[in-house]
Amino acid sequence: DAGITQSPRHKVTETGTPVTLRCHQTENHRYMYWYRQDPGHGLRLIHYSYGVKDTDKGEVSDGYSVSRSKTEDFLLTLESATSSQTSVYFCAISDQDYGYTFGSGTRLTVV
Amino acid sequence: QQQVKQSPQSLIVQKGGISIINCAYENTAFDYFPWYQQFPGKGPALLIAIRPDVSEKKEGRFTISFNKSAKQFSLHIMDSQPGDSATYFCAANRGGSRLTFGEGTQLTVNP
Numbered sequence: 001d002a003g004i005t006q007s008p009r010h011k012v013t014e015t016g017t018p019v020t021l022r023c024h025q026t027e028n029h030r031y032m033y034w035y036r037q038d039p040g041h042g043l044r045l046i047h048y049s050y051g052v053k054d055t056d057k058g059e060v061s062d063g064y065s066v067s068r069s070k071t072e073d074f075l076l077t078l079e080s081a082t083s084s085q086t087s088v089y090f091c092a093i094s095d096q097d098y099g100y101t102f103g104s105g106t107r108l109t110v111v
Numbered sequence: 112q113q114q115v116k117q118s119p120q121s122l123i124v125q126k127g128g129i130s131i132i133n134c135a136y137e138n139t140a141f142d143y144f145p146w147y148q149q150f151p152g153k154g155p156a157l158l159i160a161i162r163p164d165v166s167e168k169k170e171g172r173f174t175i176s177f178n179k180s181a182k183q184f185s186l187h188i189m190d191s192q193p194g195d196s197a198t199y200f201c202a203a204n205r206g207g208s209r210l211t212f213g214e215g216t217q218l219t220v221n222p
Contacts, residue, residue, distance in 0.1 A: 033209065042117075042200060042214040043155070058209065090154050098143050100210060102154030 023091030117213025
């Protein structure tokens with residue numbers, strides 16, 4: 001999607017290992033978000049950021065941490081990956097906390 | 112907890128038919144109601160959105176109907192096409208809060 005890039009697109013990792021997903025934007029939007037998508041649960045907010053070094057928890061933040069040292073980058077870290085964190089992760093951006101633009105997602109498998 | 116309930120979970124429609132997806136919300140402070148469309152392997156994309164000061168918004172074949180007193184809103188897809196086959200998410204928020212998403216509806220339009 002134009003203006004927002006997620007990396008990697010796919011990742012397989014072992015239980016107990018740390019994993020970092022990256023979201024990069026070129027839109028200079030203030031707000032950035034991490035969601036996970038699972039069947040039957042829709043999109044659930046993990047963490048979000050409203051500025052550099054300003055972050056807050058969403059509804060499913062346990063086991064995840066985030067960092068935003070630059071406007072354009074928002075990192076999601078799974079501190080010690082578990083099988084329950086197997087999911088598709090989406091980053092989103094917005095400039096007014098209304099209309100969100102989503103990235104193409106990262107499919108993470110924890111084995 | 113702010114919730115948005117979406118139904119049905121899945122919907123099968125014949126080409127040329129009308130697809131209808133419904134959502135109900137609880138928080139009367141919500142003031143923004145978007146619908147997102149997601150194709151397999153892609154991130155959700157904003158399709159159409161409405162504010163509570165109007166009861167209907169139409170963009171091409173897509174219409175949002177909004178019933179403030181019932182706290183419900185729905186997406187109508189007229190003349191449904193196979194290319195409309197996707198997952199649709201409703202969402203809601205108010206300024207300063209994060210979007211809350213429904214669980215999603217998988218729409219299949221048969222040719």
